[in-house]
Amino acid sequence: MSEREDDPGRAEVRPARPDDLPRVVELIAEHAAYEKAATPAPGLADRLAGLLFGPEPSRLRCLVAALPDGTLAGYATCAPELSTWDGAEYLHMDCLYLTEASRGHGLGPLLIAALRTEARALGLPELQWQTPEWNDRAIAFYDRLGATSRRKRRYTLPAGA
Template sequence: MRPHDPPEVRPARREDLPRIVELIAEHAEYEKSAPPPPDLATRLAALLFTPTHPRLRCLVATLPDGTIAGYATCAPEVSTWDGAEYLHMDCLYLTATSRGHGLGPLLITALKAEARTLGLTEIQWQTPTWNEGAIRFYDRLGATSKEKRRYTLRVEAPQA
């Protein structure tokens, strides 16, 4: 990519994993969460680059110089109440210096295209209630929100 080229969004490639892991660590810190596990790149590779049906999809936003400035991850999920699949956006993150330059809408457009490709008619996600910048961004998109709490329950590995 040349410096005068516009920013773009594209599917992540295996060679992008080190930068994606850096961004995930930044994202976790931004959301006041624990850092990612040391083997995250290996875990992501197994989810993203399965030849037949990858469990996870990752899109990267690149600056005109080719630098990866953000990412969005998503996966098809099922709504019991609707009896239908939807695209769950697990993460959308842009570096602090890359926000406000149109990369967020580019990522959302690419996520919509991914949903259409999969035959899905809805994207769902969550964001922390304190993340006012993200909430304003999502509201500007015309997205609607529901108040819920997200719970996590650790499950011990089965005994061998």
């Protein structure tokens, strides 16, 4: 890892821009492979462009971790969601991913801090997310942040015809 990557104080977390989308899609594919999930379907960059930068405002937000040389080392996505039990909205972090070489150098806390700032800017009281039960490194990171967890399983079901 270069000295620049080792200095997260010089890294920047910012909203993704349209010209970031090819790299964000690469990072999403890396993330999917890391989690042993299916490769994203073709056309993801176009779908994300519509959600993030289209004429209709979207709830989806994407933040990127940019190294001093401009290289994108990771991303986080989030959107406001509703908790029926609390009768309140919260910010749901859908994804947080850093390249293997960028982990453990302070970029994760920068992304989380930016997400918390986003939640406050939206007037939302908290940030929630999920991580695979086998991802011990992520779990240890979230525990160090002081986050609490609840055991649940996440299900998906196609809407179908």
